[in-house]
Amino acid sequence: MIAYLLKRLIWLPVVLWAVSSLTFLALRIVPGNPIQTVQNQVMDKRQLAQVEAVWGLNRPIGEQYLNFLSKLARGDLGLSMSSGVPIRRMIFERMPPTIELAIVSLVISTGIGVLSGVASVAIRNRAIDYSVRTASILGLSLPLFWVGIMLIILFSVNLRWTPTSGRIGAGVDYEVITNFMFYDLIATGNWEAFSSFLRHLVLPGVTIGLTSAGFVARLTRSAMLEVMSSDFIRTARAKGLHERRVIWQHAMRNAMLPIITLQGLQFGAILGGAVITERVFSYPGMGTWLLDGILERDYSVVQGGIIFVALAYVLMNMLVDLLYHIIDPRLRQPGA
Amino acid sequence: MAAFWRRYDIALVGSAVFGFVLLVTVFASLVAPYDPMARDIKNRFAGPSAAHAFGTDQLGRDVFSRVIHGGRPILSASFSAVVCALAIGASIGIAGGYLRGWLDTALMRLMDVMLSFPSILLAILIVATLGVGLLNVTVAIGFAMVPVFARLARSIVITLVFEEYVLAARSLGASDRHIVWKHILPNMMPPIIVQASAMLAVAIGTASALNFIGLGVEPGSPDWGMMVAEGQRLIFDAPHVPLFPGLVITITVLSVNYMGDGLRDHLDPKLRRQGD
Numbered sequence: 260m261i262a263y264l265l266k267r268l269i270w271l272p273v274v275l276w277a278v279s280s281l282t283f284l285a286l287r288i289v290p291g292n293p294i295q296t297v298q299n300q301v302m303d304k305r306q307l308a309q310v311e312a313v314w315g316l317n318r319p320i321g322e323q324y325l326n327f328l329s330k331l332a333r334g335d336l337g338l339s340m341s342s343g344v345p346i347r348r349m350i351f352e353r354m355p356p357t358i359e360l361a362i363v364s365l366v367i368s369t370g371i372g373v374l375s376g377v378a379s380v381a382i383r384n385r386a387i388d389y390s391v392r393t394a395s396i397l398g399l400s401l402p403l404f405w406v407g408i409m410l411i412i413l414f415s416v417n418l419r420w421t422p423t424s425g426r427i428g429a430g431v432d433y434e435v436i437t438n439f440m441f442y443d444l445i446a447t448g449n450w451e452a453f454s455s456f457l458r459h460l461v462l463p464g465v466t467i468g469l470t471s472a473g474f475v476a477r478l479t480r481s482a483m484l485e486v487m488s489s490d491f492i493r494t495a496r497a498k499g500l501h502e503r504r505v506i507w508q509h510a511m512r513n514a515m516l517p518i519i520t521l522q523g524l525q526f527g528a529i530l531g532g533a534v535i536t537e538r539v540f541s542y543p544g545m546g547t548w549l550l551d552g553i554l555e556r557d558y559s560v561v562q563g564g565i566i567f568v569a570l571a572y573v574l575m576n577m578l579v580d581l582l583y584h585i586i587d588p589r590l591r592q593p594g595a
Numbered sequence: 596m597a598a599f600w601r602r603y604d605i606a607l608v609g610s611a612v613f614g615f616v617l618l619v620t621v622f623a624s625l626v627a628p629y630d631p632m633a634r635d636i637k638n639r640f641a642g643p644s645a646a647h648a649f650g651t652d653q654l655g656r657d658v659f660s661r662v663i664h665g666g667r668p669i670l671s672a673s674f675s676a677v678v679c680a681l682a683i684g685a686s687i688g689i690a691g692g693y694l695r696g697w698l699d700t701a702l703m704r705l706m707d708v709m710l711s712f713p714s715i716l717l718a719i720l721i722v723a724t725l726g727v728g729l730l731n732v733t734v735a736i737g738f739a740m741v742p743v744f745a746r747l748a749r750s751i752v753i754t755l756v757f758e759e760y761v762l763a764a765r766s767l768g769a770s771d772r773h774i775v776w777k778h779i780l781p782n783m784m785p786p787i788i789v790q791a792s793a794m795l796a797v798a799i800g801t802a803s804a805l806n807f808i809g810l811g812v813e814p815g816s817p818d819w820g821m822m823v824a825e826g827q828r829l830i831f832d833a834p835h836v837p838l839f840p841g842l843v844i845t846i847t848v849l850s851v852n853y854m855g856d857g858l859r860d861h862l863d864p865k866l867r868r869q870g871d
Binding site: 273281286399401403409416568 | 704705707708713714715719721796800803804807808820823826827831834837838840841842852853856
């Protein structure tokens with residue numbers, strides 16, 4: 260297992276190099292650069308050339324690439340070309356909100372998805388099974404952005420239970436320690452801010468959670484159907500075990516691998532792919548930051564952000580593999 | 596026959612609904628009661644009524660007519676993207692799976708790198724590189740889907756090459772081109788078609804999302820995604836404006852998903868036995 264993990268770790272820099280090189284090339288493939296895009300209106304040619312020289316954009320592309328790689332190897336992601344703020348600081352600001360959003364939505368989708376998937380297999384009632392199957396296929400057919408807007412109309416505009424956008428109320432004071440508000444606000448005992456934070460997080464979380472619960476429910480159902488016909492389930496029943504124990508302790512443990520894989524991938528996808536949800540709720544996460552960076556052609560933001568997202572994605576896949584070994588003892592055997 | 600109908604009734608309903616959506620989209624100009632761009636400021640923000648089934652928007656344009664016209668950009672982009680991704684992805688998968696060796700390793704590592712980007716982000720990056728527009732949205736969606744088809748095709752091909760009929764053809768002296776065209780391609784199509792139908796649903800979702808954030812069509816054009824985006828600004832005055840186009844996207848994707856499920860059940864007997 261350690262050998263396997265080492266092999267995966269050796270691939271990590273290769274994947275990161277490939278991702279960063281592709282991003283570097285993709286951004287420079289078309290004529291023009293961020294300085295020209297943003298400052299064309301207010302600067303003359305001489306001023307433009309000066310600013311390009313400051314950012315090294317006047318150098319040959321090969322030299323820019325080597326410079327970029329050598330900085331990257333030292334962990335230096337540079338400064339944002341549009342705001343001048345260090346990318347590392349921007350990631351510190353933008354990553355925690357997205358991680359919190361990803362965790363909340365995964366909890367919601369796992370809760371709803373696993374429970375309904377198990378219910379449709381365990382309760383052999385055609386109506387429940389049929390409803391779960393219909394609801395799950397509906398869940399994965401719903402456009403995220405539309406669900407978000409419908410939830411805003413219902414809960415924010417009509418019922419006035421939740422705010423329409425943002426991460427925390429505008430006038431709320433709080434102390435930033437890690438920028439993970441869940442931790443910071445509990446650690447400082449700031450319950451007023453905590454309540455505002457939760458009310459801001461619930462709708463984006465439910466939006467992603469509801470739409471991905473459909474995948475989880477379908478996967479749980481098919482994995483459970485396969486496991487429930489195994490010999491060891493028949494043995495467990497023959498021993499006289501209670502059906503609840505058969506399902507949760509024997510069947511579920513075996514059906515968990517595909518669910519963990521899906522949720523691991525989903526977590527990685529949310530880190531960079533929550534663009535749409537974050538946009539609908541004006542939620543200040545990685546997705547909106549990257550989208551703005553892409554649209555402004557801010558090379559540093561896009562490169563730094565995408566490398567970080569790819570890193571998180573690959574590490575998440577490795578974590579999923581580790582969890583496999585914890586859950587399934589057969590994989591711990593030599594040669595597995 | 597009755598069992599066939601019971602098993603496939605929902606898939607048939609899905610196919611019928613999707614067929615209906617396609618027909619309405621193709622003949623939009625004949626079906627829509629109003630010009631989708633015609634403004635009637637005096638009548639703006641009107642709720643659903645007999646004259647305007649889905650109400651009117653902030654410029655008094657008929658939402659129903661705009662919804663009827665609004666499927667064209669999304670559906671044409673999604674279809675083209677899936678067809679291109681299938682052709683390119685399956686070719687890469689066949690090349691890797693059939694020839695193996697360094698080519699296979701290089702192609703699959705490239706696919707891994709493409710898969711390590713969240714697909715929506717990859718699509719946005721491509722649109723940002725190529726420029727805003729529906730054609731570029733199509734390219735972006737297709738490009739992001741290539742690795743999915745490539746990986747699936749490769750996984751099928753590496754098992755098919757050991758099938759007895761392929762070995763028999765080879766021992767009779769058939770060329771690689773003959774084996775791929777006459778034996779491998781026809782046998783790998785069923786799962787590829789099932790995957791294509793699933794990817795069509797994903798493509799419709801992605802195209803509407805990209806148009807929602809303004810990367811595909813001009814603001815003001817009749818398009819389901821763009822209409823929801825413009826409707827978000829009207830949630831206090833006219834919530835029906837974002838409601839209807841989103842509902843139509845949902846119904847369309849749902850019908851494609853049901854159609855795909857039916858195809859999968861029909862083409863893959865292993866899944867049919869699981870009752871899934």
